Amino acid sequence: MLQVGIFGASGRMGSLLIQEVSKDENLQLSSVYARDNTQELYAQNLPVAQTIKDFLDSCACIIDFSSKEGSLELMQTAKNHHIYKPMVIGTTGFSQEEFDMLQALSTHCPILYASNTSMGVAILAKISAIVAQTLKDSDIEIVEYHHRHKKDAPSGTALTLAQACAEARGLDLQKVRVSGRDGIIGARSKDEIGVMSIRGGDVVGKHNVGFYLDGEYLELTHNATSRLTFVKGAICALKWLATKPNGLYTIQDSLGLNA
DSSP: OEEEEEESTTSHHHHHHHHHHHHOTTEEEEEEEOSSOHHHHHHTTOOBOSSHHHHHHTOSEEEEOSOHHHHHHHHHHHHHHTOOOOEEEOOOOOOHHHHHHHHHHTTTSEEEEOSOOOHHHHHHHHHHHHHHHHSTTOEEEEEEEEOTTOOSSSOHHHHHHHHHHHHHTTOOHHHHEEOOOOSSOOSOOTTOEEEEEEEOTTOOEEEEEEEEETTEEEEEEEEEOOTHHHHHHHHHHHHHHTTSOSEEEOHHHHTTTTO
8 A cells, every 4th residue: 555645735736635545545645744724634633744854754655736835845855854755746836946956856766747637638738749740830829727816827737738839849938938918019920839828717727729820720628627637647647656766757657648
């Protein structure tokens, strides 16, 4: 039985993870950690760790849906105390320097980093790369929709999809991404990849990748209707990751899409 630790257990995703891990006969919830709202966790008689080190000591593998700051603290603690466990990290917003820290840690333990743990989004990224490479003259525009409470924009998933398209065309996303248009800005450039954000209501997540040509266009859309989609994807990814050698993996790797 795989002993699982949930980091960021007091959030919406953390609560769903506790629920799903507890129901899985092949998993044991061995440790949870949260920066705040721990009284609710204690009230559920959950194995709440007092410190991040205690959390790391109490589990065999980790799912982290906390925050960028939480993930960085988790990684730094693992490094400082040389406690290395397989980790599925689903937080977003890392700078390049912070992502380099994640990559460095993956030389000591297997880490699966995913801006989105949905299996459908993983397939969308794969297909989008194929279309971007095949329809070389198409204009690529990505639009993401999320609930009013989402703090970052564009979403990590939208940036992942844009990166897949950019790489397929041999482009540097930082040089070609446009995430806002206003006023008289001139014609759209050939290599431009638009990544736009819409916020409103309780939308769990919608991502549309469009390839626009003269006379026709192709749009690929993924709709998430429940956060359980991400939870179940993360659990499947963790089961796959638990026996892998040290290294940095993606959700596509766990589905065999990069074979």
